[in-house]
Amino acid sequence: MDLSADEVRRIAVNAQGFDRARPAQANRGHLRRVLARVGAFQIDAVNVLVRAHYLAAFSRLGPYPVDSLDRLAFREAGAFEYWGHAASIIDMSLYPALRWRMARQETRPQWGRFLNRVQTERPGYAEEVYAEVAERGLLTFSQLLDPARRPKDNSCYAAATILWDRGSDGKTMLEYLYAQGKLAIAGRSGFNPAYDLAERVIPATVLAQPELNAADGQRELVRRATAALGVATAKEVADYFRMSVADTKARLRELVSVGELSECSPEGWTSVGYLHPSASAKPVQVAAVLSPFDSLLWERARVQQIFGFRHSFEIYVPEAKRVYGYFVLPFLLGDRLQGRVDLKADRKGRCLLVRGSFAEPGTDSSQVALALAGELRSLASWLDLDDITVSSRGNHASALRSAIRR
DNA sequence: GGTCGAGTTTATTAATAACG
């Protein structure tokens, strides 16, 4: 079976479930309202929410109700926090499908050096930390009786965590116990996750569910990932939950062999495409300012291939080297990424600042500006901002400015 | 009671090294 480039683009957008989770429908639930307010402009079709409050932090949009957001997610919306694509708020139904990942931590090389060092320097440290959480309840690492901070320039050991060294053995140990599923994140104090015993955070009914083995868990994640992508290469499916490509390929083969997924060759792709039965190439009616963390944008090569759109996080680029700006939000109109805006909320001045605005080549500038103006007005109103100011930076500024005035 | 500043979190990028 073959798919045209147009079909692939529509499938990719439809699979993301914009119609299910557009901000305009955010009043479907309190969580969604909060997420919309802090800048999670789209809730993932499979309910894997990359930490919305980091969107808030980075976006400089909206307030920063970190703790209330976590409480909502964990207590009211039936979600938990774990390593999905990244640190993610994940629908509770996926808990059993992630336990293989928890079970696997003990032998992960990332922890090896840390565990070896702790074993010699402080035998029984894992049990010590666990016991302290058990006794004292909800704790951030700095609230540990001994957070075991280490000097910053101490480079005699390398990264010991999933991302990198935290500079404190207490923190690393909490993260390790969390990765193993023995502890769970139950809330936050500012940026700091607060940990508690898993059985005090994850509902007993969920913990009692039979644990899926690695193959079954992976198969479920692959199912969900493929559904959220519509059609994707094995590499893209793997990236969705950050699984290994080898495991992903094995699970994809199994799902194809039982007929749950089908293989296809989309126009211009060099790798085989895996198509989910729910994929739909129906026409797309979407106008959405996307967070740069949006799951539609996770895989850069995919975005380039499908949309011809080069997305990168200039948050992490030194200021002098930025092309578009610090926090740039791509604009999805119909089934194409047609522009981008660099936004900042000026809360004191009650004004949404558009510090740069850009239209992709070959787009109808005035049409894009009109739709974008509507989205920005809506965004400003969620954020309780009265005005929108468009600076002159970018090839789209004057068109956008006149569209907003209208 | 108010101000200051240190501490804390996150993900992406690209280059490099190492693995099987």
Added chain:
DNA sequence: CGTTATTAATAAACTCGACC
């Protein structure tokens, strides 16, 4: 060769302790 691990650089907003 394709994949996987390691590393440093990057910015934001909030908390909390120290200090006056």
